[in-house]
Amino acid sequence: MPDTIAAAITAAVAALGPEASTARLDAELLMAGALGVSRSDLLLRHMRDPAPEGFAGLLERRMAHEPVAYILGTAEFYGLTLEVTPDVLIPRGDTETLIEAAREALTARPPRRVLDCGTGSGALLLAALSLWPQAQGIGIDRSEAALAVAARNADALGLAPRADLRRADWGAPGWAKGLGRFDLILANPPYVEDDAPLERVVRDHEPAGALFAGAEGLDAYRVLVPQFPRLLAPEGVAMVEIGARQADPVAAIAHAAGLATRLHRDLANRPRAVEMSVSR
Structure with a gap:
C-alpha cells in the first residue's frame, strides 16, 4: 500500500x-x-x-460493488446521519425532494400527525419530525429488521418519543385500522420494473422487496394510493416518490381514487414526487 x-x-x-x-x-x-x-x-x-x-x-x-453506505454503516439524509444496513434502502439525496415539497405545501399548517409508509431506515419520517418539532409520527414497514434499524436511528437522533414504529403491510386487510388520519403521508414505495437493468451496486446489495414492483413498476402505487383518501386529514397531503417515467400513470391512479395531484421535480429537474390531496 x-x-x-x-x-x-x-x-x-x-x-x-x-x-x-x-x-x-x-x-x-x-x-x-x-x-x-x-x-x-x-x-x-x-x-x-x-x-x-x-x-x-x-x-x-x-x-x-458493495455500496459505500453499507461498508461504513451510515448515510446522510436531510442533514441527519442515519445507520443503514442491507436490510434497508440507502437514503438518497433525490428523496429529500419529498420533504422539501411537503415543507412548501404545509407552510401555513405544520403537520401534527405524519405517516411514513415503508419507513425502512426511518429517513423520511425522522426528517419530517426533525423539521416539525410539534409533530408525532408513525412509521410502518413489513420488515422487522428494517424497523429495528429505524428504531435505532430514532433513538440516536433523540426522536424516539415522537416516532411510533410498527410492523404493518399496506397490502394486508385491516392494516390501517385505528391509525386515524394524518396531515402528512410520506411514501417511497418500490417502483422499479422487475426487468429493469440496475447497476450491480444496487441490484446485488439493496433489498429487492424495497425496489421491485411488477412489470411496470406500478404495483405498489395501485395498492397504496387508493387508500390515501381515508387516511388523509381534510387538508392533509401525501408525498409519494416516483420513477422518472411514472408521473402520468401515478397521477392517473391518484385521480381514479379521487385525489388531486401536483408534480414536484428534483434538483436535476427530473420528476421525483407526486403530491396528492383529497379533491374538493
Missing part, C-alpha cells in the same frame, strides 16, 4: 476504475471511515499521514 493517505487515495481511484463514477468520493469516504474522522477533517488535516491498514479491506469491499 502507498505510504501516505494522499497516495493511497490516488491509487484507490485508479483501482476503482472508470466504472465507478464517484471513485474519488468513494475513496475519500472510505479513508475517512478507516481513520474514524469526517471527510472534511481528512482532507484538511490527514492527507500526509500514513495510510491506515484498515483501508485496504474497505477498498476491497467497494471493488466488489
Whole structure:
C-alpha cells in the first residue's frame, strides 16, 4: 500500500476504475471511515499521514460493488446521519425532494400527525419530525429488521418519543385500522420494473422487496394510493416518490381514487414526487 493517505487515495481511484463514477468520493469516504474522522477533517488535516491498514479491506469491499453506505454503516439524509444496513434502502439525496415539497405545501399548517409508509431506515419520517418539532409520527414497514434499524436511528437522533414504529403491510386487510388520519403521508414505495437493468451496486446489495414492483413498476402505487383518501386529514397531503417515467400513470391512479395531484421535480429537474390531496 502507498505510504501516505494522499497516495493511497490516488491509487484507490485508479483501482476503482472508470466504472465507478464517484471513485474519488468513494475513496475519500472510505479513508475517512478507516481513520474514524469526517471527510472534511481528512482532507484538511490527514492527507500526509500514513495510510491506515484498515483501508485496504474497505477498498476491497467497494471493488466488489458493495455500496459505500453499507461498508461504513451510515448515510446522510436531510442533514441527519442515519445507520443503514442491507436490510434497508440507502437514503438518497433525490428523496429529500419529498420533504422539501411537503415543507412548501404545509407552510401555513405544520403537520401534527405524519405517516411514513415503508419507513425502512426511518429517513423520511425522522426528517419530517426533525423539521416539525410539534409533530408525532408513525412509521410502518413489513420488515422487522428494517424497523429495528429505524428504531435505532430514532433513538440516536433523540426522536424516539415522537416516532411510533410498527410492523404493518399496506397490502394486508385491516392494516390501517385505528391509525386515524394524518396531515402528512410520506411514501417511497418500490417502483422499479422487475426487468429493469440496475447497476450491480444496487441490484446485488439493496433489498429487492424495497425496489421491485411488477412489470411496470406500478404495483405498489395501485395498492397504496387508493387508500390515501381515508387516511388523509381534510387538508392533509401525501408525498409519494416516483420513477422518472411514472408521473402520468401515478397521477392517473391518484385521480381514479379521487385525489388531486401536483408534480414536484428534483434538483436535476427530473420528476421525483407526486403530491396528492383529497379533491374538493
